[in-house]
Amino acid sequence: MKRDKLIFNLIEKELDRQETGIELIASENFASKQVMEVAGSVLTNKYAEGLPGKRYYGGCEVIDEIETIAIDRAKQLFNASWVNVQPHAGAQANVAVFLALLQPGDKILGFDLSHGGHLTHGSPVNFSGKYFKPFFYGVDRQTGLVDYKKLEAVALKEKPKLIICGASAYSRDWDYQFIRQVADQIGALVLADISHPAGLISRGLLNDPLPYCHIVTTTTHKTLRGPRGGMIMIGQDFENTLGLKTPKGDLRMISSVLDSAVFPGTQGGPLEHIIAAKAVAFGEALSEDYMKYIIRVKQNAAMMAKAFVDLGYQIISGGTDNHLMLIDLRNKNISGKAAEVALGKAGITVNKNMVPFDDKSPFVTSGFRVGTAAITTRGLKEKHMEKIVGLIDEVIMHPEDEAHLKKVHKKVNEMMEKYPLYK
Numbered sequence: 001m002k003r004d005k006l007i008f009n010l011i012e013k014e015l016d017r018q019e020t021g022i023e024l025i026a027s028e029n030f031a032s033k034q035v036m037e038v039a040g041s042v043l044t045n046k047y048a049e050g051l052p053g054k055r056y057y058g059g060c061e062v063i064d065e066i067e068t069i070a071i072d073r074a075k076q077l078f079n080a081s082w083v084n085v086q087p088h089a090g091a092q093a094n095v096a097v098f099l100a101l102l103q104p105g106d107k108i109l110g111f112d113l114s115h116g117g118h119l120t121h122g123s124p125v126n127f128s129g130k131y132f133k134p135f136f137y138g139v140d141r142q143t144g145l146v147d148y149k150k151l152e153a154v155a156l157k158e159k160p161k162l163i164i165c166g167a168s169a170y171s172r173d174w175d176y177q178f179i180r181q182v183a184d185q186i187g188a189l190v191l192a193d194i195s196h197p198a199g200l201i202s203r204g205l206l207n208d209p210l211p212y213c214h215i216v217t218t219t220t221h222k223t224l225r226g227p228r229g230g231m232i233m234i235g236q237d238f239e240n241t242l243g244l245k246t247p248k249g250d251l252r253m254i255s256s257v258l259d260s261a262v263f264p265g266t267q268g269g270p271l272e273h274i275i276a277a278k279a280v281a282f283g284e285a286l287s288e289d290y291m292k293y294i295i296r297v298k299q300n301a302a303m304m305a306k307a308f309v310d311l312g313y314q315i316i317s318g319g320t321d322n323h324l325m326l327i328d329l330r331n332k333n334i335s336g337k338a339a340e341v342a343l344g345k346a347g348i349t350v351n352k353n354m355v356p357f358d359d360k361s362p363f364v365t366s367g368f369r370v371g372t373a374a375i376t377t378r379g380l381k382e383k384h385m386e387k388i389v390g391l392i393d394e395v396i397m398h399p400e401d402e403a404h405l406k407k408v409h410k411k412v413n414e415m416m417e418k419y420p421l422y423k
């Protein structure tokens, strides 16, 4: 077969972009070489609808072993009693949970997208807001912290069937125990979507939702540093105690309802090459090296937050407990969109982001979000954080000065040259 030069050349170009720039998108990371090798393996050729030992296709003996290892390692990593590693993405994991737990029109309560939540937690432009009746809580205007009083008040008033916690742009830890207490008062279930901080949670650096939340979903490619994908988990207390009534009135274990909601409910064939790569990434996440890495992710984020504050930037909630922070640019006379474009020209990749109570549209925004998962994988340490924030500040102060942006770009390239990505 003739090599597809067009695509391979573009991949080279993308590798160069990744290698020479400073990657601060909080949801991105650099998977290891072995994770990528496995994701590009012959396993992509295999259909394996069903679960290990219960497939709808022949020839799944090897696949079964691989998927079982992925499940076992995920259980060990999160101290879960049940895991489904098949969701193609975090959004697909949430789709399956909604299908399993809810009927169309049921009320749900999630964290407002414009305060840092996620599309799949009830946004009107997403299935979760179209097929279910969403209510929201957000952050307190003064503190930037989750307004748990509002969460409780809305929950008690509206009695949603499902309360969702977790976020895409919230830099503080969550009080899962409190949310569970609220849910218990109204007989609601709690879903924690830990897509962002999963790696920190897995190694005990943040509160653990599994003892309190009935179901936990995550992606595998953010702080967990695996291949792009999702998964669903249940903690030790729930698998054998929590049942759901079928339309016929029979009681089914929640894990079995969730398995069916993934396949055949919402997905076809599982991506076994990605599941194998998840297994590899979970193995890595259980290692001492990963432990050192994820501690450093958190230290780097704290240092980065301090450097921003020192230069007069407003971080929502004033700092960070995890790997990310949301910066409000309203005192800097530049929009999130303009900042993203200017930083991009200087080789620094961020994403524009709504800030709580934003008066600009999601296409313009008043802020941007940064995270340290990817740069920490590159080997950057606390001492680099002040330097990076200094470079960001140079750009924000001169967003239209192309010559200056070029100078910053050169400094960015020089910094990253010392930290090769895939040697």
Ligand code: DSN
Binding pocket: 026, 027, 090, 118, 168
């Ligand atoms: N797109 C992801 C993020 O950037 O946080 C969430 O799905």
